Structure formats: structure tokens, C-alpha cells
Amino acid sequence: xxxxxxxxxxxxxxxxxxxxxxxxxxxxxxxxxxxxxxxxxxxxxxxxxxxxxxxxxxxxxxxxxxxxxxxxxxxxxxxxxxxxxxxxxxxxxxxxxx
Amino acid sequence: xxxxxxxxxxxxxxxxxxxxxxxxxxxxxxxxxxxxxxxxxxxxxxxxxxxxxxxxxxxxxxxxxxxxxxxxxxxxxxxxxxxxxxxxxxxxxxxxxxxxxxxxxxxxxxxxxxxxxxxxxxxxxxxxxxxxxxxxxxxxxxxxxxxxxxxxxxxxxxxxxxxxxxxxxxxxxxxxxxxxxxxxxxxxxxxxxxxxxxxxxxxxxxxxxx
Amino acid sequence: xxxxxxxxxxxxxxxxxxxxxxxxxxxxxxxxxxxxxxxxxxxxxxxxxxxxxxxxxxxxxxxxxxxxxxxxxxxxxxxxxxxxxxxxxxxxxxxxx
Numbered sequence: 001x002x003x004x005x006x007x008x009x010x011x012x013x014x015x016x017x018x019x020x021x022x023x024x025x026x027x028x029x030x031x032x033x034x035x036x037x038x039x040x041x042x043x044x045x046x047x048x049x050x051x052x053x054x055x056x057x058x059x060x061x062x063x064x065x066x067x068x069x070x071x072x073x074x075x076x077x078x079x080x081x082x083x084x085x086x087x088x089x090x091x092x093x094x095x096x097x098x
Numbered sequence: 099x100x101x102x103x104x105x106x107x108x109x110x111x112x113x114x115x116x117x118x119x120x121x122x123x124x125x126x127x128x129x130x131x132x133x134x135x136x137x138x139x140x141x142x143x144x145x146x147x148x149x150x151x152x153x154x155x156x157x158x159x160x161x162x163x164x165x166x167x168x169x170x171x172x173x174x175x176x177x178x179x180x181x182x183x184x185x186x187x188x189x190x191x192x193x194x195x196x197x198x199x200x201x202x203x204x205x206x207x208x209x210x211x212x213x214x215x216x217x218x219x220x221x222x223x224x225x226x227x228x229x230x231x232x233x234x235x236x237x238x239x240x241x242x243x244x245x246x247x248x249x250x251x252x253x254x255x256x257x258x259x260x261x262x263x264x265x266x267x268x269x270x271x272x273x274x275x276x277x278x279x280x281x282x283x284x285x286x287x288x289x290x291x292x293x294x295x296x297x298x299x300x301x302x303x304x305x306x307x308x
Numbered sequence: 309x310x311x312x313x314x315x316x317x318x319x320x321x322x323x324x325x326x327x328x329x330x331x332x333x334x335x336x337x338x339x340x341x342x343x344x345x346x347x348x349x350x351x352x353x354x355x356x357x358x359x360x361x362x363x364x365x366x367x368x369x370x371x372x373x374x375x376x377x378x379x380x381x382x383x384x385x386x387x388x389x390x391x392x393x394x395x396x397x398x399x400x401x402x403x404x405x
Contacts, residue, residue: 023352025265027211029238029311041194044266050348053382062265069241069260073311078242081257087265118402121369122327126403127393128376129334131385137344138337146333147326192340211310213351214367223332227319229367235314247317262310 002061008037009096010065023051026092034096035067038085061090153222155293157188163288166275193219199272204257207298208269209237215263217270238262248299271296276304328368335375345378353377
């Protein structure tokens with residue numbers, strides 16, 4: 001059961017450095033920012049465990065989250081309508097405002 | 099990672115096929131040991147190389163052209179890419195594909211800022227620039243400037259939507275069908291569709307008039 | 309890497325050499341049907357390369373370095389047999405194709 005639904009506003013955690021140090025698939029530039037769930041992609045093995053070769057890594061819900069470019073980059077040089085969409089695992093997300 | 103370089107590319111490298119560099123030696127040593135241990139066979143490696151060589155942007159161009167001429171196929175392509183693409187004869191293997199439709203209101207462009215994720219099961223191996231530090235750093239932050247370098251000008255009132263392929267999904271842009279192509283066959287349409295338009299750094303140009 | 313300052317995009321293409329395509333093929337086999345290592349392991353290993361690796365190594369050089377480390381970590385290969393085989397390959401020169 002996924003924690004968030006399409007259209008929910010979510011906030012990306014801003015944990016750095018990660019503990020323990022590993023390979024993460026959440027880019028720096030969205031950490032600490034809020035966006036909107038665009039779709040639920042399904043469940044996939046947690047890459048932070050797969051990075052250590054754990055084939056039986058627990059499965060996690062993966063979302064696509066849409067961010068306003070103007071929110072991510074100070075002085076963004078483009079249209080206010082421009083967006084970026086990226087995939088983020090559930091454990092990196094909180095409800096917006098938290 | 100060093101931030102002092104103002105340009106990204108190393109000096110041109112010669113074709114390395116007749117030079118035994120350290121890493122080429124490593125590849126041969128690792129491969130021969132894996133074969134001796136029975137983990138892979140030489141035939142499997144050869145087949146894998148051939149299979150990936152056979153995947154080219156022409157496969158994606160066929161998919162795009164079919165979507166342009168067949169609205170039912172287009173609908174199915176967006177809803178269930180693996181099945182739709184399978185119906186025209188291309189197996190996209192384990193890939194979870196998302197098809198991004200360009201519209202008069204939205205232009206899509208794809209990047210992988212964390213590594214080099216690419217719809218390789220349809221289009222083959224990615225071009226060098228797609229893997230470059232310059233493209234991966236810049237297209238998320240200044241997509242319109244990057245598109246301009248590829249000769250693509252997107253109107254101010256049209257949204258540019260960047261897709262960062264950060265995890266398990268892969269992306270194929272379905273470009274807009276250019277004007278002036280009403281009389282063209284599906285094969286002629288496919289011939290207009292280049293790799294870069296399916297990554298989203300270009301649009302498909304109309305055919306040149308004689 | 310997303311969002312960092314960088315210069316113009318070099319659109320020069322090169323054809324992959326056979327050994328590079330073999331690195332690609334080995335990775336597909338080891339991460340797919342053989343279940344020997346994961347793609348995320350490959351990525352973690354690439355990120356662990358020295359800071360200048362991105363400029364001093366080519367794409368598939370980074371792949372084979374990371375792939376080999378993962379095989380050593382997993383005990384699929386030993387450093388001893390790898391070292392010995394690399395010495396043999398170096399001494400012999402390129403294999404016939």
C-alpha cells in the first residue's frame with residue numbers, strides 16, 4: 001500500500017551525508033524541496049541495499065514527483081510553466097510541510 | 099569531483115582496438131576467468147554484444163511513425179509501452195518504459211543526472227554526449243540553453259519538461275509530427291525521426307522540399 | 309551532478325571498440341541472468357573511483373574497474389588470479405578476434 005497518492009504534495013528529505021554511506025538515487029538538487037506526485041511507478045528493490053549486492057533487498061514504492069523549475073533553481077532562466085519530473089523512493093518523502 | 103574544469107572532454111582518443119591499455123587488459127582477463135569458471139560462456143558474450151549492436155534508433159523511429167499514423171496504437175503505446183512495442187516486433191526486455199508525448203503545450207527532454215540510464219533496450223547504447231558531465235549537469239538547470247545548443251528553440255509560452263531518469267523507469271519522447279508530412283508513408287515518416295528527437299533535445303524537422 | 313556548472317556539450321561521437329562492447333555485455337550478463345552483481349553495485353563502485361576518474365578514465369574504463377571490484381568483493385575472483393591473468397594478457401598482446 002503506497003503512502004502517497006497522485007496529486008499529493010510531498011517534501012524530499014534533506015539527509016546529507018547519508019547514514020550509512022551508500023549509493024543513493026535521489027539527486028541533491030531536489031533535496032529539501034516540495035513537489036507533487038505525478039504517478040506511482042510500482043515497487044522496486046531498494047537501490048541503497050542493492051548497491052551492496054543484496055539481491056533480496058526490500059521492495060519500496062517508487063513515485064514520480066513533479067517540481068517547478070523556478071522552485072529548484074534561484075534565478076531560473078525559463079518559463080514559469082517549466083517543470084522537472086524525477087523518480088523518488090517513498091522513504092525519501094514526507095507530506096509537504098513536514 | 100573536480101569543479102575547476104571549464105570544459106569536459108578529454109583529448110580525442112584514438113581507436114583503442116589495437117592498443118592494450120590497462121583497462122582493456124583487465125576486461126580480457128576478467129572475461130577469460132569468468133568463462134573458465136563457467137559463469138559465462140564466450141558464445142553468450144558474443145550474442146549479448148550482437149544483440150545490443152542490433153538495437154538502434156531506427157527501432158524507436160518505427161514506433162514513433164506508427165504512433166503518428168495510428169491513433170489506437172498511440173493510445174496503447176502510452177498506456178502499455180512494452181506490449182505496444184512488442185506488437186511491432188521489438189522486445190524491450192526488462193525495461194520499464196514511459197512514453198512522453200510532446201504536445202503544442204509541452205516539450206519533453208530526458209536525462210540521467212546520476213549515471214547514464216537510457217532506453218537502451220529500444221534505442222541501443224546512448225550517445226557520448228548523453229553520458230557527458232556537461233549535458234547531465236546543465237540540462238536540469240538550464241534546459242532551454244541546452245536545447246538551443248542543439249538548435250532547438252522552444253517558445254516561451256510552451257512548457258519545457260525535463261525528466262531525470264533517476265531510478266527504474268526509462269523514457270522515450272514521442273515527438274510532434276512535423277507539418278507538411280500528410281502524404282508520407284509510415285516508412286518515410288520513420289526516416290525523418292532521429293535519435294536526438296526521441297531524447298528530446300531536438301524536434302523532428304519537416305522533410306526537405308525538392 | 310545535476311545542476312553543477314559545466315561548459316558546452318561536446319557532441320563528437322566515437323564508435324565503441326569491441327572490448328568496450330564486451331564490458332557492456334559482461335555487465336548485462338552478470339546483473340541479469342547470472343545474478344552475480346547488481347547495477348547499483350556498478351554505480352556505487354563508479355562513484356567510489358578517485359575524484360579525477362571522470363576526466364582521466366573513459367566510460368567503459370570506469371565500468372570495467374567497478375565491475376572487477378564487485379567481482380573481487382563477492383569472491384568470484386581473487387586478486388591473485390586476476391593479477392596473474394592480467395600479466396599474461398599484457399605479455400601476449402591483443403587476442404585474435
